[in-house]
Amino acid sequence: MTDIQAQAAPASMARGLVRKAPENFLDRADIHAIQSQGAGGRRAFIRGAFAAALAGGAATRAAAQAGDAGDGDPAILKLPRHSTSLGQPVAAHPYGQPSKYEGNVQRRQSPGLTQTNQASVSFAPIQSLFGIVTPNGLHFERHHQGWWDIDPQQHRFMINGLVKTPKVFTMDDLMRLPSVSRFHFIECGANTGMNWGNVAVPTVQYTHGMLSCCEYTGVPLITLLEMAGADLKNGKFILAEGADGSSMTRTIPMELVRSSEVLVAWGQNGEMLRPENGYPLRLVVPGVQGVSWVKYLRRVELGDMPWATKDEAVHYIDLMPDGQHRQYTSIQECKSVISTPSGGQVLLASGFYNITGLAWSGRGKVKRVDVSVDGGRNWRTARLENPVLSKCLTRFNIDWVWNGKSAIVQSRAMDETGYVQPTYRQLREVRGSRSIYHNNAVQSWLVQENGEVKHVQLA
Ligand SMILES: Nc1nc2c(c(=O)[nH]1)N[C@H]1C(S)=C(S)[C@@H](COP(=O)(O)O)O[C@H]1N2
Ligand SMILES: [Mo]
Numbered sequence: 001m002t003d004i005q006a007q008a009a010p011a012s013m014a015r016g017l018v019r020k021a022p023e024n025f026l027d028r029a030d031i032h033a034i035q036s037q038g039a040g041g042r043r044a045f046i047r048g049a050f051a052a053a054l055a056g057g058a059a060t061r062a063a064a065q066a067g068d069a070g071d072g073d074p075a076i077l078k079l080p081r082h083s084t085s086l087g088q089p090v091a092a093h094p095y096g097q098p099s100k101y102e103g104n105v106q107r108r109q110s111p112g113l114t115q116t117n118q119a120s121v122s123f124a125p126i127q128s129l130f131g132i133v134t135p136n137g138l139h140f141e142r143h144h145q146g147w148w149d150i151d152p153q154q155h156r157f158m159i160n161g162l163v164k165t166p167k168v169f170t171m172d173d174l175m176r177l178p179s180v181s182r183f184h185f186i187e188c189g190a191n192t193g194m195n196w197g198n199v200a201v202p203t204v205q206y207t208h209g210m211l212s213c214c215e216y217t218g219v220p221l222i223t224l225l226e227m228a229g230a231d232l233k234n235g236k237f238i239l240a241e242g243a244d245g246s247s248m249t250r251t252i253p254m255e256l257v258r259s260s261e262v263l264v265a266w267g268q269n270g271e272m273l274r275p276e277n278g279y280p281l282r283l284v285v286p287g288v289q290g291v292s293w294v295k296y297l298r299r300v301e302l303g304d305m306p307w308a309t310k311d312e313a314v315h316y317i318d319l320m321p322d323g324q325h326r327q328y329t330s331i332q333e334c335k336s337v338i339s340t341p342s343g344g345q346v347l348l349a350s351g352f353y354n355i356t357g358l359a360w361s362g363r364g365k366v367k368r369v370d371v372s373v374d375g376g377r378n379w380r381t382a383r384l385e386n387p388v389l390s391k392c393l394t395r396f397n398i399d400w401v402w403n404g405k406s407a408i409v410q411s412r413a414m415d416e417t418g419y420v421q422p423t424y425r426q427l428r429e430v431r432g433s434r435s436i437y438h439n440n441a442v443q444s445w446l447v448q449e450n451g452e453v454k455h456v457q458l459a
């Protein structure tokens with residue numbers, strides 16, 4: 001047990017502080033909406049309850065925090081209906097839905113981004129998620145020309161180019177082949193892009209929510225290439241093509257494909273892909289930016305050089321300080337973010353908090369995450385929760401006793417190659433200030449004395 005833990009022990013079990021109240025996860029707009037419901041707003045109520053407990057002195061405080069029934073808590077003494085009468089029969093919807101009390105946990109579109117109806121983004125609510133897996137209904141979405149629900153009976157997947165026999169597969173053909181299931185993160189290259197301009201994006205959902213992590217099921221692309229008699233000597237790159245109107249095409253080097261890591265996948269977290277994530281077939285390219293994970297995958301061509309298509313010559317390139325563009329920045333470098341406490345959340349009282357967040361690297365496993373609560377002067381090493389998998393989100397946790405003073409919380413990840421996540425200063429020294437994509441800088445959250453957490457960027 002660390003000193004911090006020992007010191008925090010009695011309060012650390014406090015209900016309602018560790019498992020934070022749902023309003024802790026609201027973004028600012030939602031908080032104002034609740035406050036404007038009047039003095040009876042839930043947050044005012046909870047603050048009031050804590051204030052009363054604090055005024056009552058240490059014993060009452062401990063009792064209130066521990067949920068002691070000594071004061072006659074009606075939530076314990078009065079039997080609720082669910083304890084005294086029959087529950088509901090099997091759910092009316094044969095496909096399960098979250099509790100109605102979790103209605104605030106939603107994908108959201110950023111008010112700061114121009115949206116057209118079809119070229120759009122929705123961000124995953126990573127402030128509300130536990131562990132490493134993103135539930136399918138909350139997976140972020142990025143569509144260049146809208147999504148489709150494609151009939152799997154009609155869907156075809158073709159392999160051509162430097163192969164002996166071009167081949168066309170139906171979904172049935174693919175799904176009878178030996179499959180594998182693997183956990184990986186997917187991150188859009190534009191994730192955290194708004195931060196380049198030093199814009200105070202309010203919540204972690206908008207700063208880092210173009211990020212998800214799933215168990216994918218499919219067949220290694222190399223298996224299908226071999227079935228088509230691929231020329232593996234001259235075939236150096238593949239081109240992957242989607243069936244939607246965006247003509248999404250990306251060049252992927254054969255080294256990644258040869259390692260059997262690249263999958264032609266139909267499964268996402270134990271069920272078929274969701275339509276918005278490429279149903280019935282998508283490419284899974286572990287460690288590589290999301291745009292290469294072509295959805296509605298209809299064709300893979302084997303070639304001897306990169307294609308330089310619009311999505312790799314115009315988009316997803318980085319304008320460097322010398323005026324040249326950096327192209328084919330495929331690998332998502334090591335990165336991390338604290339999801340609690342994070343922008344828009346409110347710490348309801350001082351005392352124990354579990355600082356938690358996510359770390360990932362496109363180059364392998366996360367090796368270590370350090371956390372600072374004083375803007376980067378001092379660092380402590382966080383606990384990495386199992387499993388720690390390659391090219392997958394890793395959950396980290398660390399104990400913190402908040403003394404009620406303002407604090408700047410940050411996380412800094414290191415991967416198994418020894419690469420350390422850079423600060424903004426370090427990143428800008430190399431990349432300048434004209435990038436949009438591939439921002440993996442250390443994220444800072446300011447916890448203010450009133451408990452409100454804000455996005456700040458340290459120079
Ligand atoms: N066919 C097709 N594939 C696509 C896209 C698209 O618009 N069409 N968007 C790409 C981009 S930019 C990203 S970040 C990921 C997003 O995957 P998701 O929507 O499942 O989160 O899919 C990629 N694959
Ligand atoms: Mo993307």
